[in-house]
Amino acid sequence: xxxxxxxxxxxxxILSAVxxxxxxxxxxxxxxxxxxxxxxxxxxxxxxxxxLGIVQIIVYAGAIMVLFxxxxxxxxxxxxxxxxxxNLPKFIGIFTVCILFIGxxxxxxxxxxxxTAAATVDASVGLTKNLGRLLFNEYVLPxxxxxxxxxxxxVSAVLIGKKEI
Numbered sequence: 001x002x003x004x005x006x007x008x009x010x011x012x013x014i015l016s017a018v019x020x021x022x023x024x025x026x027x028x029x030x031x032x033x034x035x036x037x038x039x040x041x042x043x044x045x046x047x048x049x050x051x052l053g054i055v056q057i058i059v060y061a062g063a064i065m066v067l068f069x070x071x072x073x074x075x076x077x078x079x080x081x082x083x084x085x086x087n088l089p090k091f092i093g094i095f096t097v098c099i100l101f102i103g104x105x106x107x108x109x110x111x112x113x114x115x116t117a118a119a120t121v122d123a124s125v126g127l128t129k130n131l132g133r134l135l136f137n138e139y140v141l142p143x144x145x146x147x148x149x150x151x152x153x154x155v156s157a158v159l160i161g162k163k164e165i
Contacts, residue, residue, distance in 0.1 A: 013039035
């Protein structure tokens with residue numbers, strides 16, 4: 001059942017990514033990219049990587065797509081400008097996808113049917129609880145140094161952006 005759900009979500013991800021490339025309206029293109037990001041997050045969650053799925057939703061489907069929509073609304077693109085674009089970038093994209101597909105097909109042909117590795121996989125790998133335990137036990141010093149560095153960046157951005165202190 002999980003495999004059928006995974007392949008259904010993967011099909012929607014591929015379908016919305018293809019629509020992103022070939023959509024005439026930039027707004028529809030960005031909205032299909034949001035569907036692609038949510039589909040990828042669902043695939044992460046189905047693969048037992050909940051932290052990556054939530055980060056995918058927060059960072060990409062949330063923050064990055066808000067930025068894309070904001071820029072798109074600021075540009076105020078017209079439909080008459082779309083007809084002036086050349087088809088060469090689309091053909092280059094199709095050629096690149098074909099090369100990628102051939103590479104993936106070659107990698108699939110090279111796989112050996114090793115089913116014993118799947119039996120030894122720990123189901124708790126990828127859980128947020130284990131990641132938090134690892135971050136706050138073994139890697140607490142680098143984690144805290146990264147938080148101090150991010151805080152210093154935020155303070156310096158506020159000071160640079162502010163005219164008077």
